[in-house]
Amino acid sequence: MKNINRFLENSHRTDLRGFNMDLYGRKDIVFEDNHPDLRRQGAKPEANWAPPSPGLPGIFILGHDTNVADVLTLTLTVEGKDYPTVDALTVTRHRWTPAWTDTYYRTPVEKDVYPCAGTLCLREKKCITRRDVFCGEITLQNALRETRHVKIGVKMPFTWDEQAGAYPFRCTVATAAAGGAYQVEGYAAVCIDGKPGCVFETELAAFSTVTFRYGMTIRPEAVEAQQAVQEVLCQKDPFQANEDEFNRWFDTYVPRLETEDSDLLKVYYYRWFVVYHGIHNPVEIIKDHKIPRSSIYESRYGGWFGGPIGLPVPWQIEEAKWMRRPEFLMDHMTNWMENLVLYQGYIQFSPWAIWHAYQLHPDKKWLEAHYEDLKKYMATQVDVDDPQPRITVGSWGTGAEYQPSFYQHTDILNGGEKWDWRCDCEGHDVLGGFPVSKLYRLDEQTYTIVSLKGCEALAREIGQAEDADKFRRAAEKLSGIMLEKHWDEKTQMFYDCEVSQNLKCDEAACYDSFAPFMGGVAGEKYHAAFEKLMDRNWFRTDFGATTAAKNCPAYWPDNCIAGPVESSPENPHYYPCSWNGPVWVYANSIVSDAFGCAAVQNTSLRADWLNYFTAVTEMHFPGGDRSTPLVTEQYRPDDGASNSVINDYFHSSWLNPFIQYYLGVRIENGDVTFDPFTTEDFTLSGVMIAGKEHTFRQWHDEEGNVRREVSPKP
Missing domain, CATH: 2.70.98 (Beta-galactosidase; Chain A, domain 5)
Structure with missing residues (x-):
């Protein structure tokens, strides 16, 4: 095309x-x-x-x-x-x-x-x-x-x-x-x-x-x-x-895609359009701008988020790593390394994403120049000599405000009722000094673990073996703690944990219940959790996964808190970024990647992954119209109507799971794998890996057998 x-x-x-x-x-x-x-x-x-x-x-x-x-x-x-x-x-x-x-x-x-x-x-x-x-x-x-x-x-x-x-x-x-x-x-x-x-x-x-x-x-x-x-x-x-x-x-x-699936083709090039117009160089206009080179914005419009924000930076890196030329990607990663403005804010896993990008566009001099920056960031996240799970204070720093797991055990905090949504930053700072809930959160633990794994791999690239071993040991220790502490054998699910008494938030399964599968941290032993993902009584919708399970007492499908205490459907508490049920594209980026990692290990999950990813793709067609794909922040689970006011919002990943899992193009430790989940015919050409241009083709021969070809051969 x-x-x-x-x-x-x-x-x-x-x-x-x-x-x-x-x-x-x-x-x-x-x-x-x-x-x-x-x-x-x-x-x-x-x-x-x-x-x-x-x-x-x-x-x-x-x-x-x-x-x-x-x-x-x-x-x-x-x-x-x-x-x-x-x-x-x-x-x-x-x-x-x-x-x-x-x-x-x-x-x-x-x-x-x-x-x-x-x-x-x-x-x-x-x-x-x-x-x-x-x-x-x-x-x-x-x-x-x-x-x-x-x-x-x-x-x-x-x-x-x-x-x-x-x-x-x-x-x-x-x-x-x-x-x-x-x-x-x-x-x-x-x-x-x-x-x-x-x-x-x-x-x-x-x-x-x-x-x-x-x-x-x-x-x-x-x-x-x-x-x-x-x-x-x-x-x-x-x-x-x-x-x-x-x-x-x-x-x-942009690598060129050829496929007979018109929906995928439309969303593929639309999501590259999102990358394209997410790239800016405001110092050309604003000479004293604090970011001295090009950057990738979460949004062009917005008094708070109209620019680069830390929360989606790793997803943006995962998307942009597939660019055939890396200059904008390298600028974005350099800005992160230098901790410019809000680049390292919120919770995130940027070192893991940088490792993935490095494998497609290796630059040892750049890595050596910024290695101390990388170590400095990880030192703010974990003590590699004595790693302990991070405690998350309130839902605001996660970028997932009003996620229900924060409130299942609020009776411990205030001597009142469970599910009191006021026990968070807004309740403390605005509504009257309520205590702020704290959790051991699955996404933050997972982000720390995979970031350590990314740092280990990057350290080995430049011969920092002693540092690499420290990163590895810390990741292994934290992985063991998370898998033991957060897994519930009875329900076959991971849950966040309340801090003071180590209670599982087992009535508040949320999207981060699937985060431990990112990077293969949780293996096949735990794959039964994906039955809940595909269950319409839990997470499944026609447009991806809900942010909270539908059987959670605090679940609500719209952009507000509607109970079970201190608010109700008749008298909701409105908040424009509520993660208590609506389908968030950011959350589905975690699920797409985590589910894809599991399906690489366990091929029996691939049909379900394809079914789920089709729903995530459908979310990009407002009102069902195929002419005008669009991504916003969040959607109603039942009919896919957007709950958001910002168009082309770049705080999610679709290209990366599509290329890595649907099309099956994966790179690990320099090795190229071509293992598509789909059996459909397609060609992806112009993929740059370590300076070489690759073409990946899948087709059916005259007998109906699936054939695959990589050029040049790995």
């Missing part, structure tokens, strides 16, 4: 994306109470996006979320009558691709002019280039038998500087993920048909057509900004040029 841009085309999305400059087009979260038509029509894919509008109205991203909205809007005047371009024009046709959008609008019906339709058609094609230049092309078509005077103005929320021929630009970028607040100052150049200016006027003859281009960019100096805009506007076809550049990026960085 050559044209990925057109393959991802749809008519629902309305966002516009450059490298550091974006128009964010998400509507409010879709709930029944403010969308009563959903009861009759169901959730539509277009409900995820604001309607198309000319220019750049709405939330403006420049490196990160900014305090500027409606940064570039258009005014339309026909024969002295003003038409609001955002609210008054009717959208009659719309196309979206990652590289450009193309939209037709029509003026409102005026019964005294023509009672059946508006009489002016405005078409706008627009893009933001990889160098953050906005370009728009407007075509006006007169649908009357008379000449009309038409004027279009380009407005910015600043004062035009006549001498500079540009708008003095100033905005504040403030997000915790960026390390604070920054001021961006410079000039926003606006050009029409290559010349500085903000008004286009024409006498539009009967049934005639006129086209002009306009553009905008932001640079430190006005002349520099004008030149950047003019270079784009004078291109023969800037939109095709932007499409060509987008497709070149995919040719350069």
Whole structure:
């Protein structure tokens, strides 16, 4: 497939994306109470996006979320009558691709002019280039038998500087993920048909057509900004040029997949699109930015999480390691090694992911340069000379707020009832000094163990045998403790444990009950746990696994806490990131990987893994529509409706389990294995492993036998 841009085309999305400059087009979260038509029509894919509008109205991203909205809007005047371009024009046709959008609008019906339709058609094609230049092309078509005077103005929320021929630009970028607040100052150049200016006027003859281009960019100096805009506007076809550049990026960085499964093909290239637009280099815009090189964001939009966040960093590394060229991956891992801003925040297993990435893109000099950084991080997680299980204080630091296992034993803490959700950070800090629950958590224990295993392997790569042995012994000791302490023989499940009395949270099985299978820490002896994963009375849904088992007294499928104590379905406690039941994509990344590791060992699990992964893939199609794949944070378990407001949210992994398990391409200690779980025909080509390009092909011969081929041969 050559044209990925057109393959991802749809008519629902309305966002516009450059490298550091974006128009964010998400509507409010879709709930029944403010969308009563959903009861009759169901959730539509277009409900995820604001309607198309000319220019750049709405939330403006420049490196990160900014305090500027409606940064570039258009005014339309026909024969002295003003038409609001955002609210008054009717959208009659719309196309979206990652590289450009193309939209037709029509003026409102005026019964005294023509009672059946508006009489002016405005078409706008627009893009933001990889160098953050906005370009728009407007075509006006007169649908009357008379000449009309038409004027279009380009407005910015600043004062035009006549001498500079540009708008003095100033905005504040403030997000915790960026390390604070920054001021961006410079000039926003606006050009029409290559010349500085903000008004286009024409006498539009009967049934005639006129086209002009306009553009905008932001640079430190006005002349520099004008030149950047003019270079784009004078291109023969800037939109095709932007499409060509987008497709070149995919040719350069993405292994090519061929398969007859259209769902998998669509999600495969969509998830690479998520990687593509998760990569930014904000220091190009914000000179004093605390991250001096490119990075991968959790989200472009958001006052807290609009940038790199520690929780998903290992999943992002696992996804990006499959890039054919590693420069963006190496920058991301270097940022983590240097502990920039929030890179090492939350709980995570980045050393394990870095080891996996290193096997595809080995760089011994880089590893030697950052080895002490790696050791320094592990020293904050565990004393390798005396390893003890980590205690998790409250659910906030895990990124899994209100996970029910924290509350099964709250009666021990407060002398009151079990399941008191107030015994957490919010209850302590906001609601009145409640005690904060503590757990020995399965995901945090597992993350520590696999991180130690990753450090061991990386240490051996550069001859640090003594350190490697320490990492190994610590991992072995912690593994033994976890498997003995957290496994429940009666129910055949792993559970988190309460700290003070070492009580299992055996009424609160959660997604991290499957974390011990990551990296093969828990072996075949424990594989009966996956029967619960596939049981619809426990975790199974049509869209992946729930974050908490459905038989847990604190389970609730929506984005709130609804009991069993101190809240109820009639009087819920709303919280936008509740992990007490909704299907979180992050949680399903853990389950996909853990289940896949187990199915590598135990082939009898592979059919169930494929069934489960099909459900995770289905989660990417909002409303069931195949044209517009989308990943957000979390979903309702019963109907797959999104519970989240942020689109293309990059805090999960789909590409890695798809390639490693579904397609069966795995690398361990330098050895390449080709062992697909699927029996379907496919070809994955252009996979770079240690500098060599590989192709993996599976097909059926004339007798119906499955054949496999790796080129070059391992």
